[in-house]
Amino acid sequence: GENVEQHPSTLSVQEGDSAVIKCTYSDSASNYFPWYKQELGKRPQLIIDIRSNVGEKKDQRIAVTLNKTAKHFSLHITETQPEDSAVYFCAASKSYGQNFVFGPGTRLSVLP
Amino acid sequence: DAGITQSPRYKITETGRQVTLMCHQTWSHSYMFWYRQDLGHGLRLIYYSAAADITDKGEVPDGYVVSRSKTENFPLTLESATRSQTSVYFCASMGQMNTEAFFGQGTRLTVV
Numbered sequence: 001g002e003n004v005e006q007h008p009s010t011l012s013v014q015e016g017d018s019a020v021i022k023c024t025y026s027d028s029a030s031n032y033f034p035w036y037k038q039e040l041g042k043r044p045q046l047i048i049d050i051r052s053n054v055g056e057k058k059d060q061r062i063a064v065t066l067n068k069t070a071k072h073f074s075l076h077i078t079e080t081q082p083e084d085s086a087v088y089f090c091a092a093s094k095s096y097g098q099n100f101v102f103g104p105g106t107r108l109s110v111l112p
Numbered sequence: 113d114a115g116i117t118q119s120p121r122y123k124i125t126e127t128g129r130q131v132t133l134m135c136h137q138t139w140s141h142s143y144m145f146w147y148r149q150d151l152g153h154g155l156r157l158i159y160y161s162a163a164a165d166i167t168d169k170g171e172v173p174d175g176y177v178v179s180r181s182k183t184e185n186f187p188l189t190l191e192s193a194t195r196s197q198t199s200v201y202f203c204a205s206m207g208q209m210n211t212e213a214f215f216g217q218g219t220r221l222t223v224v
Binding site for chain 2: 100
């Protein structure tokens with residue numbers, strides 16, 4: 001089955017700096033790669049996703065890149081703000097009724 | 113109210129007891145998932161369902177049972193609770209594969 005690894009497990013940045021979180025996946029048939037943000041005590045919520053036919057996607061300060069050959073994808077947050085502090089999860093899945101598997105998460109702390 | 117809801121929000125049970133966690137969604141989403149979240153392990157998939165009466169095991173299914181007689185409900189049963197099953201449990205639903213997954217608010221289960 002699919003295995004998703006995520007690095008780093010914790011990340012501290014100064015407010016205004018950029019943050020990058022990287023994930024690798026094992027199943028070359030995976031074609032959907034979402035990122036979820038979970039604030040303390042709350043449920044995970046989708047912040048951005050990318051499909052395998054696209055190499056990069058941006059939404060304001062957030063971008064995701066995908067390298068299918070290397071089987072890795074990354075989340076980039078620019079101009080970080082204190083409200084970006086949370087745990088971020090990457091995930092990978094295939095089109096047909098298979099596992100929707102998450103990475104172990106990255107705890108991002110944005111220091112004022 | 114539209115959305116996905118879990119009940120109860122908090123539960124304390126004794127070792128060996130059977131306990132059922134409920135999940136209800138109002139969107140008629142085809143896919144539903146159960147995850148457990150433990151510190152250091154992220155979100156681990158227990159079971160998932162592609163439609164009513166179709167369920168399959170995820171990464172950590174041992175000790176759990178699911179059913180899905182109706183599209184909107186996906187209960188998770190711990191047949192004989194153990195302390196290792198103390199965790200936060202999240203239910204999620206997804207309309208079509210590889211679209212946004214929406215999470216319930218979670219159930220914090222403590223087995224004593």
